[in-house]
Amino acid sequence: MAELRVNDVTFGYPGASPLLRRISFHITTGETVALVGENACGKTTLLRIMAGLLSPTEGQVTLDGRPGHEFSSRVALLFQNPDHQMIAATVEEEIALGMELRGVDPKRMRQVVDAFLVRFQLKDLKHRSPETLSGGQKQRVALAAVMALKPEFLLLDEPDSFLDGPSRREFRDAVDIVRSETGILWVSPDPRKMPAAHRFLFLDNHVLVECTADELRQRAARDIYATV
């Protein structure tokens, strides 16, 4: 069982005070961890650091004890806006793209693409241009494309906040397919919209605390009452 660990990470953008202060936690494969925090508290920044897209000012991220630059291919990140990570002309080409860039054997690549089109209910859409799909369909294509690379950890940045009820349920069903084979960190801005998870983290005022789902919901309810 692999472990993705954030060790005492501090990060600040140039010219600004630290956004994240001494953040430490870990995820293991097979578990889903929900991370909730207010707008602009550093949730997306933390995911980018964990995916190796940003370097922490202090501290480090390790996977099974190895530093970030050695494991980036084992951690996948799904952006908030799926348009930001889809560049291929068709759905099936989008799913194949990552494997193609890694030099996977074409025959093997074809098998994986076909399997993922079925697995994520995308077979009927395989010749469609991703830009013509609905938000829910796009997010399922983006998920299939990153999962085709068999990452051990999946970082989801508010992946369904823009989806309506039916599309959100479809997307969460798609995530359920891969829950047991990856460790998932699911970021959400609202405790009322959190996914089912094994553990809950709250990023509050630059620091991270572990809490229960009920504590998060109570906190949100209290704040909503205060702003009414």
Add this chain to the structure above:
Amino acid sequence: MRLLADNLYYEWPQRDGNVQAVAGFTAVFDSGMPQILCGPSGSGKSTAGLLLAGLIEPVSGSVRLNDDTPSVFSSRAAFVFQFPENIFFEDSVVEELNKIAGANRAGVVRYLTSLGISFENIASLHPFHLSAGYGRMVAIALQMAREPSLLILDEPTIGLDWRFHNRMCKVLKEWSNDARILIVITHDLDLMRALDGNACVLAGGRQSWKGPTQALLNDKQLLDQYGLLP
């Protein structure tokens, strides 16, 4: 003030044939109370919003704001996209403000303050360095500060945390008055409840239901039928 959509048709061009997004859309949107535009995924909401704002031209049909065509009223209309980072062009928030004709600093400061954001704290930041939620709120405040006659917002509350969501509901409700039309495209039932007003439900690219927002919210069968249940 009245915005009229008369039998609008629109197709998005694709390599493998056009996709019809809006088909026979006829609707009326009045000032004085918020107007909700909702419907299931793929029903043509965003396309309808772009047509109403005059940002795209219909294949057939027409849009009128009182008696004006889009070419006449477009300078008095504003549209904020679902992912507003797509409409930031400058290197700082304050430069964005300076480039938007008719938007004054005092107005932006006032709307952002109402949302709980200090303009001074973000003025020098690059718009792409704002969080997604802040970016959305800044884009909305910049357009509101133009005080347009017609403001159309595509999913203004997605990705907002519980505090900002509440404040956004209040700011939008207060913005709507007799002299201007506010149309909010959304699937957020909490926002609909807070805004009240009238709702137009799209299905298959045309208006399928219209009535008071509260009547829609109180009809669970209707909400389910149009994919609006959370």
